[in-house]
Amino acid sequence: MPSAALVCSLLLTSVGSGLFLPLSIVYFTVLTDVPLTVLGILLGAANAVAIPIPLWAGVLADRYGARRLVIGAQLLQALSFLAYAWVDEPVGIFLASAAGAVGVRFYWSSIFTLIADHADHHASARKDIWYARANIARTVGIGAGGLVTGLLVADGRPGAYHAVAYACFACFALAALALAAVPRSSRPSRPSRPPGPPRRPEQPVPGLVGYRALVKDRAFMGLTALNSLFALSTLMLGLALPTFVTAAMTGPGWLTSAVLVGNAILIALLGSTITRRLAPYRRTRVLCAAAGLWSGWGLALAAVTQGHGAWPVAALVASTLLFTVAEVMHAPASMALAAELSPAQARGRYLAVFQYSFVVAEIIAPVFFTTLFGVGHAVPFLVLGVVNVAAIVCTLRLERHLAPGACAPSGTS
Numbered sequence: 001m002p003s004a005a006l007v008c009s010l011l012l013t014s015v016g017s018g019l020f021l022p023l024s025i026v027y028f029t030v031l032t033d034v035p036l037t038v039l040g041i042l043l044g045a046a047n048a049v050a051i052p053i054p055l056w057a058g059v060l061a062d063r064y065g066a067r068r069l070v071i072g073a074q075l076l077q078a079l080s081f082l083a084y085a086w087v088d089e090p091v092g093i094f095l096a097s098a099a100g101a102v103g104v105r106f107y108w109s110s111i112f113t114l115i116a117d118h119a120d121h122h123a124s125a126r127k128d129i130w131y132a133r134a135n136i137a138r139t140v141g142i143g144a145g146g147l148v149t150g151l152l153v154a155d156g157r158p159g160a161y162h163a164v165a166y167a168c169f170a171c172f173a174l175a176a177l178a179l180a181a182v183p184r185s186s187r188p189s190r191p192s193r194p195p196g197p198p199r200r201p202e203q204p205v206p207g208l209v210g211y212r213a214l215v216k217d218r219a220f221m222g223l224t225a226l227n228s229l230f231a232l233s234t235l236m237l238g239l240a241l242p243t244f245v246t247a248a249m250t251g252p253g254w255l256t257s258a259v260l261v262g263n264a265i266l267i268a269l270l271g272s273t274i275t276r277r278l279a280p281y282r283r284t285r286v287l288c289a290a291a292g293l294w295s296g297w298g299l300a301l302a303a304v305t306q307g308h309g310a311w312p313v314a315a316l317v318a319s320t321l322l323f324t325v326a327e328v329m330h331a332p333a334s335m336a337l338a339a340e341l342s343p344a345q346a347r348g349r350y351l352a353v354f355q356y357s358f359v360v361a362e363i364i365a366p367v368f369f370t371t372l373f374g375v376g377h378a379v380p381f382l383v384l385g386v387v388n389v390a391a392i393v394c395t396l397r398l399e400r401h402l403a404p405g406a407c408a409p410s411g412t413s
Contacts, residue, residue: 006118009179010137013074013107016171017138018145019164020081023153031161032088042090046097050105051359054352055211057109061348066114069106071176076103078172084165109352116339116347127339128283131332132275136268143264145171214349219401220341224357226398227338229391230287230330231361232368233294236384237263237323240369248305248377249312259320266324274328283340283406284399286333291388291395293326298385302378340406 020027028039061069080100087096115134119127148167153160215221241259245251278286300319304312335351342350372380 003118005178005181006115007133007137009074009175010111010134011141012171012175012178014138014141015145016077016081016141016168016175018142019149019168019171020145021142022146022149023161023164027084027161027165028093030156031158032093034090034093038090039093042094043097046094046101049098050101053102053105054109054355054359057106058211058346058349058352061110061113061352062346066110066117066348067179069110070114071179073103073106073110074172074176074179076100077107078169078176081165081168081172084168085162105355108358109355110348112335112339112354113348113351116351126279127336128275128279128332129272131335132271132328135328135331136271139264139267139271143261211349211353214346214353217341219398219403220338220350220354222398222401223338223341224354226391226394227334227354227357228360228364229387229394230291230334231358232365233291233384233388234327234330235361235365236369236380237320239365240373240380243369243373244301244377245316247373249316251313251316255313255316259317262317263320263324263327266321267328270325271328274325275332278329278333282399283333283337284395284402286329287337288392288395290326290329290333291391293322293329295385295388297322297326298381298383298388301381302385305378337406341402
């Protein structure tokens with residue numbers, strides 16, 4: 001069944017990513033004699049190589065189809081993990097890491113185009129639901145992979161680290177095979193829709209010149225810039241929580257893991273249900289609600305820094321529910337809105353460029369948190385609350401310039 005094969009591919013890719021995520025740096029410190037500072041430079045340079053990839057990925061996805069590109073990206077990542085089991089010197093580490101980074105960027109720059117195309121071919125579920133499924137698969141897969149890795153490397157034996165690399169190779173290779181089972185189909189024209197507000201007219205966007213038209217699309221570029229603020233919020237739980245718990249709360253070591261696992265479980269349980277319940281509402285208003293919840297989460301964590309005793313732990317756990325619901329609301333609504341704003345002939349380019357909002361957030365987030373946390377433990381969360389309030393205002397202003405059909409209730413798309 002094509003839909004089952006796509007979900008299987010998404011899940012396997014996420015498990016493979018989750019397996020290696022806890023070992024991103026420590027893997028080579030355990031298995032090689034390369035100094036940590038040199039490793040940092042090598043891995044940073046490898047990631048920098050991949051920065052231009054979304055621009056190429058968008059053109060290739062529009063020209064050859066996103067499915068081929070995603071399969072190629074999965075195979076490239078599989079080969080990079082296979083190389084990880086053998087490289088032990090700087091040049092090899094750089095080449096293997098660069099191949100993996102390029103594969104990651106190609107994957108994330110084309111998978112959402114593939115999902116949108118798949119949703120257009122299968123009317124049984126809206127884009128919002130498919131993007132919710134992708135978010136669930138990613139969260140569950142990464143959580144499960146991380147748990148397995150924690151068990152495998154608990155004794156610190158080098159063979160266990162090699163086993164993780166081989167397991168990652170297997171996951172990505174199987175993910176590519178599962179996706180290859182999805183029958184190839186040309187991108188459809190937008191399907192016929194029930195009567196409603198007029199949608200954005202399709203515009204032919206030939207070749208590389210299409211990026212000129214995209215840059216001039218103020219509404220889409222505005223959404224991409226705005227999503228950088230939302231993406232910053234999505235990164236804060238995983239990035240800030242370990243330091244926050246140990247430094248600001250002096251909490252028990254198990255608390256961070258418990259909160260993160262609870263977040264993953266709730267996303268798996270609530271993702272599709274919340275997305276369906278939000279179908280009657282405009283996507284832009286869903287994003288505003290998500291920003292409001294993230295703002296509340298930030299204020300709650302700022303308050304926790306002033307507390308003592310058992311209540312800060314209870315408050316942290318309870319406030320994480322706000323973060324989780326916001327995350328569940330944002331992921332499908334933002335991607336579906338970006339897909340609806342994209343001309344069909346240039347969807348690959350549009351959604352690839354949209355991924356730069358996450359790239360920007362990934363660059364800013366560590367600096368944002370560490371700098372403000374050094375000023376005061378509550379400061380990054382207070383500022384994050386203000387950022388989300390500003391995001392609400394900007395979203396409402398942007399809404400006036402979006403095609404009515406794009407931000408219409410998701411149940412109509």
